[in-house]
Amino acid sequence: MDSKVVKFGGSSLADAEQFKKVAAIVKADSKRKYVVASAPGKRFDDDIKVTDLLYKCFELAIAKKNIDETFSKIKDRYNGIISDLGLDFSLEDELETIKAGIIHRASRDYVASRGEYLNAMVLAAYLGYDFIDAETCIFFDDDGNLDTEKTNRVLSELLMRHSRAVIPGFYGCMSNGTIKTFSRGGSDITGSIVARAIEAEIYENWTDVSGMLMADPRIVDNPKVIDVITYGELRELSYMGASVMHEDAIFPVKVSNIPINIRNTNSPEDPGTMIVPEASGGSPYIVTGVAGRKGFSIINIEKDMMNAEIGFGRRVLEVLENHKVCFEHLPSSIDTMSVVISTSELRSTKYEMVAEIAKVVNADRVTVEDGIALIAVVGRSMVSAKGTAVRIFSAIARENINIKMIDQGSSERNIIVGIEESDYKAAIRAIYSEFVK
Numbered sequence: 001m002d003s004k005v006v007k008f009g010g011s012s013l014a015d016a017e018q019f020k021k022v023a024a025i026v027k028a029d030s031k032r033k034y035v036v037a038s039a040p041g042k043r044f045d046d047d048i049k050v051t052d053l054l055y056k057c058f059e060l061a062i063a064k065k066n067i068d069e070t071f072s073k074i075k076d077r078y079n080g081i082i083s084d085l086g087l088d089f090s091l092e093d094e095l096e097t098i099k100a101g102i103i104h105r106a107s108r109d110y111v112a113s114r115g116e117y118l119n120a121m122v123l124a125a126y127l128g129y130d131f132i133d134a135e136t137c138i139f140f141d142d143d144g145n146l147d148t149e150k151t152n153r154v155l156s157e158l159l160m161r162h163s164r165a166v167i168p169g170f171y172g173c174m175s176n177g178t179i180k181t182f183s184r185g186g187s188d189i190t191g192s193i194v195a196r197a198i199e200a201e202i203y204e205n206w207t208d209v210s211g212m213l214m215a216d217p218r219i220v221d222n223p224k225v226i227d228v229i230t231y232g233e234l235r236e237l238s239y240m241g242a243s244v245m246h247e248d249a250i251f252p253v254k255v256s257n258i259p260i261n262i263r264n265t266n267s268p269e270d271p272g273t274m275i276v277p278e279a280s281g282g283s284p285y286i287v288t289g290v291a292g293r294k295g296f297s298i299i300n301i302e303k304d305m306m307n308a309e310i311g312f313g314r315r316v317l318e319v320l321e322n323h324k325v326c327f328e329h330l331p332s333s334i335d336t337m338s339v340v341i342s343t344s345e346l347r348s349t350k351y352e353m354v355a356e357i358a359k360v361v362n363a364d365r366v367t368v369e370d371g372i373a374l375i376a377v378v379g380r381s382m383v384s385a386k387g388t389a390v391r392i393f394s395a396i397a398r399e400n401i402n403i404k405m406i407d408q409g410s411s412e413r414n415i416i417v418g419i420e421e422s423d424y425k426a427a428i429r430a431i432y433s434e435f436v437k
């Protein structure tokens with residue numbers, strides 16, 4: 001379809017000035033027909049997002065405390081936007097209904113969802129677009145999971161009847177008619193669902209940064225923006241903590257291979273980052289991005305001749321399964337097998353599990369090492385490039401850092417190293433500067 005879906009995050013819709021930038025962006029391209037709105041976000045560092053104010057109202061109401069003061073802050077945010085935009089439009093009735101709902105114990109998800117609901121109404125009025133309530137077209141099943149097929153069917157039929165519309169992000173409806181939200185930041189998912197429903201040419205996700213960065217800017221000074229990244233690379237980097245949008249937002253558009261463009265509302269001339277199904281060309285650097293996370297443990301299992309023992313790995317993994325623990329990596333050698341697990345998963349069952357593993361495989365020794373950080377070096381250009389691993393390891397070695405674990409996914413687009421947490425930042429900087437000169 002000859003249409004673009006544009007989603008604006010909370011900071012892009014935080015006040016009237018931001019609304020004006022949003023309208024200019026939408027009007028600059030007649031293909032920007034479907035707009036997904038977040039709730040008003042922070043206007044300055046210490047500001048409070050409307051969603052957080054709504055959660056606070058909910059908590060106050062549950063504690064049977066007065067919500068007047070907090071609710072009036074919410075009211076002021078919307079009324080401020082409406083009057084500063086000079087709109088002949090009022091949310092007074094809506095606000096009264098919501099306030100009464102909160103006092104009379106409306107559900108937590110319903111309360112949180114009203115931030116997007118009201119903001120999308122204001123934006124629709126300002127743009128002169130139709131308002132479509134997400135309650136009527138985004139559906140969750142009885143287990144609280146998105147009902148992908150029903151949503152896609154209803155939404156695509158509905159959107160055919162609206163040439164231009166604003167849809168609130170973040171929420172939908174359960175089969176019993178109650179409101180359900182996605183997890184925080186979930187408007188990104190709504191945008192992706194809408195893009196899939198209309199088979200959009202592109203899903204533009206407008207935020208307050210000019211794209212995804214090659215490394216965490218709190219660790220690396222002025223990291224470069226990634227111009228093109230594939231869905232697969234993005235998954236690998238976001239799993240390791242690099243975030244530019246909600247992790248699940250990739251799935252709806254992935255079905256139809258729709259590209260996502262991360263853009264900056266405050267700097268619309270920047271091209272941002274394109275997230276694409278497959279990249280035709282390589283990236284300017286062999287490495288697309290570097291990301292990492294702390295908080296892992298390694299269980300090391302030692303047993304002579306373990307490589308010849310059938311069913312060894314299965315027995316170890318069965319112990320994990322029985323304890324409902326996920327593992328991240330499973331490096332092994334002739335006489336040792338290691339299991340890398342997030343420490344938070346392991347904590348309560350650590351000693352029990354270690355004892356069970358030792359028993360089921362009759363191990364010579366089982367030890368646990370905590371305080372491990374994993375770093376993922378991701379890049380589609382790594383697939384056939386020779387010498388990438390050696391560059392990563394040399395860069396780390398030059399910093400005098402010991403590598404505890406190495407894993408390369410079979411896709412060859414990522415190499416993961418495990419190091420001590422205290423070496424984390426230095427290792428990230430070393431890898432980044434090895435590849436980005």
Ligand code: ASP
Pocket residue numbers: 009010038039049051052115169170183184185186187188
């Ligand atoms: N307003 C919600 C949040 O703050 C959802 C979103 O902005 O995507 O998490």
